[in-house]
Amino acid sequence: MNGDHESGLAATKLRPPAAPTRLVQRSRLVDLLDDGVARSVALLLVSAPAGSGKSTLVAAWALERARPVAWLQVEEDDSDPASFWSSLVAAIGRCRPNVTAVVGPLVIGSQGDDRVVVPAIVNAVIDDSEPLLVVIDDYHLIDNASVHRGMERLIDLCPTQLTLVISTRVDPPFRLGRMRVRNRITEVRAQHLRFATDEATVLLGSIGRSLSPQRLDDLCSRTEGWAAGLVLAGLSMEHAADPDQFVDAFRGDDQLVAGYLTDELLDTMGAGDRRRLIETAVLDHLTGPLIDALTGSVDGTRWLADIADRNQLVICLDSTGEWFRYHHLLRDLLLLEAQRSIPERLPELHACAAGWFELRGDRHRAVVHRFAAGDIPEAIALMRVVGPDLLGRGQIRKLRSFLEQAGPAATTDTACALGWGWCEYLSSRYEPATRWLDLALEVAPPTFDPLVAAPLRINLALGGGDVATALASARLATAAGDLWQRPAELATAVGAAYTWAGMRAEAQEVLAVAISRSQAEQRLTSHVLALIYSAINDVEYGNKDAAHATAIQAVSTAESFGLAQYHGVAPAFAIRGRTAADPDSARFDVAHALQLARRATTDLGLAYVLTTCGDTLLDLADEAGGSLLIEARARIDRCVDPGIAGRYLARAESRHHLQSRTATSPTLPTNQLTDRELAVLRFLPTKLSQRDISTELYVSLNTVKTHCTAIFRKLEVNDRKSAVQAARDLHLL
Helix, strand or coil, X not given: CCCCCCCHHHXXXXXXXXXXXXXXXXXXXXXXXXXXXXXXXXXXXXXCCCCCCHHHHHHHHHHCCCCCEEEEECCHHHHCHHHHHHHHHHHHHCCCHHHHXXXXXXXXXXXXXXXXXXXXXXXXXXXXXXXXXXXXXXXXXXXXXXXXXXXXXXXXXXCCCEEEEEEECCCCCCCHHHHHHCCCEEEEEHHHHCCCHHHHHHHHCHHHHHCCHXXXXXXXXXXXXXXXXXXXXXXXXXXXXXXXXXXXXXXXXXXXXXXXXXXXXXXXXXXXXXXXXXXXXXXXXXXXXXXXXXXXXXXXXXXXXXXXXXXXXXXXXCCCCCCEEECHHHHHXXXXXXXXXXXXXXXXXHHHHHHHHHHCCCHHHHHXXXXXXXXXXXXXXXXXXXXXXXXXXXXXXXHHHHHHHHHHHHHHCHHHHHHHHHHHHHCCCHHHHHHHHHHHXXXXXXXXXXXXXXXXXXXXXXXXXXXXXXXXXXXXXXXXXXXXXXXXXXXXXXXXXXHHCCCHHHHHHXXXXXXXXXXXXXXXXXXXXXXXXXXXXXXHCCCHHHHHHHHHHHHHXXXXXXXXXXHHHHHXXXXXXXXXXXXXXXXXXXXXXXXHHCCCCCHHHHHHHHHHHHHHHHHCCXXXXXXXXXXXXXXXXXXXXCCHHHHHHHHHHHHCCCCCCCCCCCCCCHHHCXXXXXXXXXXXXXXXXXXXXXXXXXXXXXXXXXXXXXXXXXXXXXXXXXXXXXXXXXXXX
């Protein structure tokens, strides 16, 4: 079993829980929900405290609807945006398979960016006129602002055939007042969910029927109709000598739940049942074989079905009676009791659960239990598989959480250190990302393939505006001669390095591999980026028609993938605008490119878009282009080696008479640079200062300055960065 396979435990997340043995028909609430659907409101919000009967109500109502129902049971780690949207897309995909096929890869490629995912979901759903209910249970477990923002936008864009149902303990941070004014919401709250006397009779079964109407009224009054309080009272009255006296003494407020559960439920159970309940509290999902593995029993399946039949605080999650879970209130109590009574056994129980999941191929759940067991070495061993998988799914927040649990031990493992490097890079923290990358290689075993780390090294270098370092890694990757057999991300990164270095032939050859590999692997972001780098190559070398066609292809591909709002697509819009014949189309593309590019944090990519857009606007006699070139210069000046981005800016500045910068490519014969000048030239793409270079070459600082002046003069440039790119164009570097 694995996390992707929609069977067994994985599928329970995408199915409503089974109806309890004593299901109370609550027609007044059903009518309230049905009315919201009939009025085509976008959101049915069921918001009430724990134990109010929210999930039971919504599940029973949804299962009786004629329209298809997509169900998502939120779990604690779904606050990771990529995890949440992947799960929601999978849930919708059970009813609309095209949504999974179209939107699923976008979630991964955008790392759960709601600006990409939400429009894609709407576009995938809107073409189907059949009504669809999408239920999200336990939404209160989400604590990520971008997920909340995306959900609110999904509600805003919700087509009439789609109804979202959110069940939660606390109101989500949506603008609910705005939704009420616009008639976009129907609300079911705690006061609606309170059980009336006739409903309590059904909920309590034989116990309820044995009480007089007055006693039932008293019990409902004391519990304020709270479902969990009523269920608790029913469990307790099974052992009460005088039910009437019990009702007089009973208080059903949540402050006393733990005490009552301990005194009236656990203390009245047989020793075997009590022990099994406490030992299995470490599990968030239960199945018979897993219970047997933890407790040493042989009848876990029968015991679980029996206790669920007798106790409504044990909830069946599927129609086959294979998977269950404890009600949140009961599990909280059981965990407290386990920590009090068997603290020394908890690591052993978690380790046993981890082993059980490992044997079934569910490494994601296994690693959770390994960390809970305190078994860091085994958890790290699992992370060598789980980490890259989470990275590939774009679930960066979840990956970071696991790495944080690994603690200092992550510094001794190459896979964990690389994971940290990617987390920091994707958060635009390049210095710590570089330190993690260096550490990963430092602790790597002799058998480690350094090309595994090459995409991170290249992306880090380009992110910091250091084309020379990226180029060195790209050349090593190409020299290995097996890019066709590597993941698409490596070929795309190598193609990017060659592109920014102005090595067109090498870039196009590698980018062809990247385009092919990314199509085969369904790596949509890599595919779009490879097209964009091809367009940059075309426009840089004056092939305007090819650049325009490739930019159009990149934009249309991005739009078909739902990636049109991804900041990495900004250069495609900028180039399409730069090469457009129609001024209005050019201005539109410039505006969109700038909007996207300003979400990025890399100086190199942003500077290129600013330069392209500024150049376009100035050609259209729009003075706003000048300020864009000034902004681009500030970005370029922060880059160690900006490659062709710096050269393009210099050309644009010269052509528009903004600064006296080099605007032409050099034609210097290679023999005009002396050997000593060539030696200095090789250090110019590095971060070394002129003083550092003099130390490396064992010459004086004045000698290095003299050589640099000669290099600039002979290459017809005014600064170090321009000299580096000019030297590349002449194949001197």
